[in-house]
Amino acid sequence: MWPLYAAGFTTAFGAHGIAANLGAETGDLRSSLLYLGLLLALYDGAEVVLKPVFGSIADRVGARPVLIGGLVAFALASAAFVVVDDLGWLWLARLGQGAGASAFSPAASALVARMNPKSKQGKAFGSYGFYKSIGYTLGPLLGGAVVWLGGLPLLFALMAVLACAVAVWVGCVVPSVPPLPRARQTVVDLARRLSEGAFLRPTAALAAATAALSVGVGFLPVSGADAGLGPVVTGAAVSVLAACAALVQPRAGRALDAGRVSTGTGITAGLFITGAGLGCAMLPGPAGVLLAGIGIGIGTGLITPLAFAALATSTPEERMGQTMGAAELGRELGDAGGPLLVAGAAAAATLAVGYAVLAVLIAASPVVLTRRSGGRKVDPVLD
Numbered sequence: 428m429w430p431l432y433a434a435g436f437t438t439a440f441g442a443h444g445i446a447a448n449l450g451a452e453t454g455d456l457r458s459s460l461l462y463l464g465l466l467l468a469l470y471d472g473a474e475v476v477l478k479p480v481f482g483s484i485a486d487r488v489g490a491r492p493v494l495i496g497g498l499v500a501f502a503l504a505s506a507a508f509v510v511v512d513d514l515g516w517l518w519l520a521r522l523g524q525g526a527g528a529s530a531f532s533p534a535a536s537a538l539v540a541r542m543n544p545k546s547k548q549g550k551a552f553g554s555y556g557f558y559k560s561i562g563y564t565l566g567p568l569l570g571g572a573v574v575w576l577g578g579l580p581l582l583f584a585l586m587a588v589l590a591c592a593v594a595v596w597v598g599c600v601v602p603s604v605p606p607l608p609r610a611r612q613t614v615v616d617l618a619r620r621l622s623e624g625a626f627l628r629p630t631a632a633l634a635a636a637t638a639a640l641s642v643g644v645g646f647l648p649v650s651g652a653d654a655g656l657g658p659v660v661t662g663a664a665v666s667v668l669a670a671c672a673a674l675v676q677p678r679a680g681r682a683l684d685a686g687r688v689s690t691g692t693g694i695t696a697g698l699f700i701t702g703a704g705l706g707c708a709m710l711p712g713p714a715g716v717l718l719a720g721i722g723i724g725i726g727t728g729l730i731t732p733l734a735f736a737a738l739a740t741s742t743p744e745e746r747m748g749q750t751m752g753a754a755e756l757g758r759e760l761g762d763a764g765g766p767l768l769v770a771g772a773a774a775a776a777t778l779a780v781g782y783a784v785l786a787v788l789i790a791a792s793p794v795v796l797t798r799r800s801g802g803r804k805v806d807p808v809l810d
Contacts (some may be wrong), residue, residue, distance in 0.1 A: 428542065428551070430581045430596040432558040434494060434535040437593050437695040438528045439562025441501065444570030445521070445579075469518060470552035473525030474532070475759045479697055481523050482752020488608045490534040490748055491597070497530025498594035505587035506515040509580050520583065527590070534753040540747050546684060548739045553680020553732035560673035560728075566668060569670050576725045579686055603681070604744070625741040628751065629734035630757040633692045634735075636727040636764025637758045639701045644710075644787060645766050650778060651716045660713060663718040671724025673730075680732040690737040694730050701726030702790030709779040717757055719782075 483540040504523025508516060536555070543551040573582045644665055651661030682688045704722020707715055735754070743748040768788075769781035 428539070428554070430593060430600050431539055431542075432555055433593045434498065435559040435594060436553050436562040437498070437501070437531045437586075437589055438535075440566045440569075440589070441524055441528060441562075443563050445470075445524075445566075445586070446580060448741045451576030453757045454777050463774030466699050469521045469764060470525035470528070471521055471759055472623070474529045475756060475763075477526055477529035477628070478533050478755040478759070479749070479752040480753070481530040482537070482748040482750070484530075485534045485537050485748030485752075486606060486746055489604060490537040490681025491601055491603055493748070494531045494534035494538065494601075495597055497534060498675070498734045499527075499591045500530065500595065501527030502590035502594065503527075504586045504589065505583045508583045509587065512580050514579075517579070524586070532801045533748060533755050536622045536735065536751040536755070537748040538601065538604060540735075540742075541744055542602075545740050548736035549680035549732055551580065551603030551680070552735040553677035553683075554678075556676040556731045556735070556795060557673050560676065562649055564669035564673065575617075589640045597735050619777055625751070626738065629690070629694065629737040630794065632698060632730050632734045633754060634757040634764070635698060635792055636701060636730040637761035638722050638768070639705060639789060640672070640727050640765075642765045642782075643720060644704070646769060646781075647708060647716050647780065650719075651713070653711050653778075654716065656713055656716065661716065664713075665769075667717065668720035668724040669808070671721055672728040674724050674734045679729050680736065683733055683736055690734075693733040694737075697726045697729030697733070698789055698793055699726070700729065703785045705786035705789065706775065708782045709800045 479491055480610045481497065501524050504520050504527060507523070539551050539555050540548065550633035570582055573585055646666070647664055648661040651664060679688070679693060683690065700722055703728055704719050704724075707722055708719035709715065710718065738750055738754055739747070765785060769778070769785055772781035787808065
């Protein structure tokens with residue numbers, strides 16, 4: 428499992444380590460906010476389009492070769508920028524990295540699901556989420572230190588070495604998990620399966636958690652600055668958010684496996700706590716920023732492993748890659764949609780109103796998703 432945890436760390440570190448430091452270079456990159464926004468969007472944009480595709484390919488040819496191929500592609504894209512050493516080609520390097528991550532991220536999730544029994548899915552995804560959270564937390568810090576030492580080329584070189592090392596580790600340690608026979612599936616069959624509550628509810632919860640996490644990372648520093656706090660204090664609040672999410676995930680997974688919490692109860696509690704955390708962000712002063720970081724971190728840390736475990740236990744193993752790729756798409760949409768929603772509400776009114784809008788939507792989502800089942804028999808998730 429350790430190479431899979433390393434793959435999760437790599438995709439998180441690659442996303443945040445570079446994104447947080449793109450503005451550190453001088454020249455046109457720094458002066459053009461439009462170009463900077465494009466660079467930030469390319470990585471996530473590639474993932475939105477390609478993750479479901481590579482998830483389906485993993486079901487067809489096996490998750491292990493897709494995982495290794497994605498890591499190699501990520502390394503090649505990173506190394507290409509080091510060789511070219513031209514900021515004009517940075518967009519292509521980020522697009523290539525995003526395409527590589529689109530392959531190895533759902534493949535790693537599928538392997539986590541298939542290499543662990545149903546009774547251990549919570550612990551497996553809790554640990555996987557923990558190491559991804561570590562990548563998100565350390566990415567900006569380590570990335571900033573590397574850029575300070577040698578600029579973006581050194582950071583891309585580090586990414587290339589990291590991805591290559593993990594690819595070799597996967598090739599040497601992770602066993603081959605052959606694809607399983609699959610019944611023919613039409614587009615209608617796929618649409619029907621992905622619209623069922625067993626998929627839609629945990630995926631919607633993942634999207635809500637990612638939206639809150641993205642808003643917390645992006646807007647809590649703004650709230651802190653408005654309250655007169657310095658960058659060190661606001662950065663510490665964001666670090667508290669990431670640390671809470673990282674620490675809660677493995678504990679939530681183990682509680683699920685031990686039967687101390689169900690997916691429905693845990694995810695619902697996580698959504699309410701996340702909404703409360705966003706509500707705390709409306710409070711003035713440092714207390715509001717700190718409480719928001721704690722609440723969002725704990726809430727998203729509860730939701731993530733339980734939702735992935737629910738998906739893994741309800742999905743036929745021969746369709747695991749497709750499910751994980753589609754679920755990752757939901758997360759990416761939340762990652763983009765949350766900040767857009769809060770920013771739009773803030774532009775029309777205030778940032779506090781933006782927090783309130785997202786808080787209400789997330790806190791109300793368990794009721795909405797449960798009612799969606801109508802008169803049909805519902806699964807335990809959010810029921």
